[in-house]
Amino acid sequence: MIVVEAVVSLLLVFSGIVVFSSALGLYRLPDFFMRMHAPALLYTVGTWSVTLASILHFSFATGSLALHVWLVIVLLSITAPVTTVLLARAALFRGRQAGQQDLPEPLASSPAEGPVAR
Amino acid sequence: MTLLSAAATLTLVLYALSAIVTLLRLFRGPRAQDRVVALDFIFMVAMLVLLVLAIRYDSAMYFEAALLMALFGFVSSAALAKFLLRGEVIE
Numbered sequence: 001m002i003v004v005e006a007v008v009s010l011l012l013v014f015s016g017i018v019v020f021s022s023a024l025g026l027y028r029l030p031d032f033f034m035r036m037h038a039p040a041l042l043y044t045v046g047t048w049s050v051t052l053a054s055i056l057h058f059s060f061a062t063g064s065l066a067l068h069v070w071l072v073i074v075l076l077s078i079t080a081p082v083t084t085v086l087l088a089r090a091a092l093f094r095g096r097q098a099g100q101q102d103l104p105e106p107l108a109s110s111p112a113e114g115p116v117a118r
Numbered sequence: 119m120t121l122l123s124a125a126a127t128l129t130l131v132l133y134a135l136s137a138i139v140t141l142l143r144l145f146r147g148p149r150a151q152d153r154v155v156a157l158d159f160i161f162m163v164a165m166l167v168l169l170v171l172a173i174r175y176d177s178a179m180y181f182e183a184a185l186l187m188a189l190f191g192f193v194s195s196a197a198l199a200k201f202l203l204r205g206e207v208i209e
Contacts, residue, residue: 005121008125012170019132019136020133020136024136026156035152035155039158039162042162050166054169057173068181071185072181075189075192079188086195087151091202093202
């Protein structure tokens with residue numbers, strides 16, 4: 001049992017360190033598009049290690065496999081990319097509207113000014 | 119104090135520190151999309167706090183709250199991103 005407890009503790013502390021470095025990245029990176037990459041660390045490694053710790057702990061506490069926490073990973077792996085893409089498109093649109101210069105060119109197939117606000 | 123509760127406390131302290139650092143970004147954020155990213159991040163940190171509390175207090179009741187938190191975090195940041203993109207949430 002002490003081995004399981006040690007592994008669970010290790011996973012928890014690891015996720016704490018990962019989440020803290022992700023927050024530092026969110027705070028310190030200079031540009032919005034760089035800053036968007038920092039939370040991905042939380043969405044993947046941080047959540048995975050906490051969920052693995054939870055599965056291990058509850059499986060050994062109850063004596064049967066407790067996989068329900070896995071739902072959090074499934075939900076996050078579906079929703080996090082959607083949020084990221086929507087926010088990146090919003091940032092591109094707002095940057096073009098504000099006349100920001102260091103943005104990538106619009107794709108040839110898309111309208112030049114991006115989506116038009118109605 | 120057992121090893122597990124000490125580790126849970128240390129993890130919660132690290133989460134609190136990262137939430138504070140993200141709050142700085144939320145207040146400073148030069149544009150609205152920075153604030154939305156920071157808000158989403160704080161939401162996910164709160165969800166992780168609930169999962170760690172479930173391990174700490176050995177209770178299965180926190181899991182539903184964490185799942186709801188992940189869902190509402192996604193809905194709120196998707197709505198905010200849509201608002202930034204179109205100036206309207208539902209057209």
